[in-house]
Structure formats: C-alpha cells, structure tokens
Amino acid sequence: MKISSWNVNSIRARIDNIIQYIQEEKPDILLCQEIKTQDQFFPKEDIKKIGYESYIFGQKSYNGVAILSKHEIKNVTKNFISDDLNQSRIITGEIEVKKKKIDIINIYIPNGNPVNTEKYIYKKNWLKKLIFSVKKRLMKNSNIIIAGDFNIIPEEIDVYDFKRYENDALGKLEIRKKFRELLNLGFNDIYRIKNKDKQEYTFWDYFAGSWQKNYGMRIDHFLISNNLLNDVSSVKINKKPRSRVKPSDHTPIELEIN
DNA sequence: ATGGCTGAGCTACTCAGA
Numbered sequence: 354m355k356i357s358s359w360n361v362n363s364i365r366a367r368i369d370n371i372i373q374y375i376q377e378e379k380p381d382i383l384l385c386q387e388i389k390t391q392d393q394f395f396p397k398e399d400i401k402k403i404g405y406e407s408y409i410f411g412q413k414s415y416n417g418v419a420i421l422s423k424h425e426i427k428n429v430t431k432n433f434i435s436d437d438l439n440q441s442r443i444i445t446g447e448i449e450v451k452k453k454k455i456d457i458i459n460i461y462i463p464n465g466n467p468v469n470t471e472k473y474i475y476k477k478n479w480l481k482k483l484i485f486s487v488k489k490r491l492m493k494n495s496n497i498i499i500a501g502d503f504n505i506i507p508e509e510i511d512v513y514d515f516k517r518y519e520n521d522a523l524g525k526l527e528i529r530k531k532f533r534e535l536l537n538l539g540f541n542d543i544y545r546i547k548n549k550d551k552q553e554y555t556f557w558d559y560f561a562g563s564w565q566k567n568y569g570m571r572i573d574h575f576l577i578s579n580n581l582l583n584d585v586s587s588v589k590i591n592k593k594p595r596s597r598v599k600p601s602d603h604t605p606i607e608l609e610i611n
Numbered sequence: 612a613t614g615g616c617t618g619a620g621c622t623a624c625t626c627a628g629a
Binding site: 362363365366387389390413414415464465466467504517518521522523556558559560561562563570572599602 | 612613614615616617618619620626627628629
C-alpha cells in the first residue's frame, strides 16, 4: 500500500500536475493539503476519471484538506479536533492493511507566523488539541498514521539555514517541543528513522530561486505509531513534482506500508 | 531581507503562505 502526502497549494490551479503525479506514481491514497476550495468546486470528476474517490473537507480560498483513494475509505471524519477558527485543516479515515485497522489522520497545521500574534497562539492551541485527541485515539487503536503539512522544522538538519528559522513559528523550540511531544506518545518521524543524516526537504519558497539554490525545509511528515513501525518498507521524498512548470511550493512524501 | 512569488476572490487589491 502506497500512501502519499502533498500540500498541493490549490487543487484547481494544480489539477494537471496532480493528475500527472497520480498516473506516474499510482499511490493507493493521496493525502492533500491546502486545496483552497469549497467542496462543490473540487474537481471530483477529473479525479474520478483516473480511478480515485475524493473525500473532501474544503473551505473557500484558504486551507482545506482531502483524501483521494483508489479504494473506499471508511469512517471519514472532519471533527477529529475542534478548530478555534473553524478552518478546514484535518480529515481522518480508516483503512485496513493485512487485517490491521489503521486510522489515517491527514493534517494541515497552522503556519503560526508572525510569532507574538494571535496566529501563533492559534498554532499552539491547535497542536495542544491534536496531541490530546491523538492520545485519546491511541487508547482505542494502536495503529495510527498522522501525515501532512506540519509547518514544523523538527531539527536543525531539516532546514537550509537554521539560524533564520530559530525564532520563526516553524522552527521555534516551543513548537519543535510539541512535535517531540507527539513522538513521545509513541510515534516515529519515519523519514528521519530511515534516513539518519540525510538532508532533504519537502518545501522550497517560490521567492528568490529557493528551489534552484536548494534553500528548502522538511516540514511535511509521516508519523507512524510504534505498532506499525515494522510494516513500513520505505519512505521517500519525491522531488520531481517541485521541478515541473507551475509547481506547488511543496513536494510529495511517499510511504510504502505492507 | 516580515520579503523578491503565487493563488483566491475578483476585476483592484488584499490576505495568506513559510
């Protein structure tokens, strides 16, 4: 089972790139963030034509998450946490891999910049709620995958110039501690587990030739609960979509679980 | 270097992203 996660930065602006990606990589499931549209304008038919069902939690203009899947996803929910600003940032569903029922939690964590504003408080509260709800869910099911755009740089190695981000909402210690708190519940940052010293990124700014200079950061993650650790055969950052014409500023991360 | 670009909504320009 191949599961991809990709902040697409608008599903409608990106539809050609997304279809090309799906046809090349054939993920069983594609977790999307920042679809930037309401459910009724989501290009469901284009997705259906290539054999995927869409489960959508949209919003006008901003945010929005979706699960695209070759097979039916059960028990889809959009209220895993309550969002203080009623933004569409989390969608969950259930899949089965080798008789294991797995909860998939697809998230788009708030950016939180600038710090010292309500936006930063919102991010902290969002993380607090996420940690609380995940902890609760773990008591019912020890098979959980949390994936998406975390807007968190876990460690210094995960950004081209850490100094520039140590006081940013993506790199502040207080935020990175929340990420560790999540791991300490019994999760694994599977990319880092499998690539101890590798410096790869999932996001490059549109400005100033960031992509060409490889000024990026690793902020899109797959967190795998301990019980599933041995079922993961590979995890890859696929840079190809970021190199295309009219790209998203993020590139997909791909998980193989059997 | 709190932004040099991009997208949405809309049709001029603001908001948001990270």
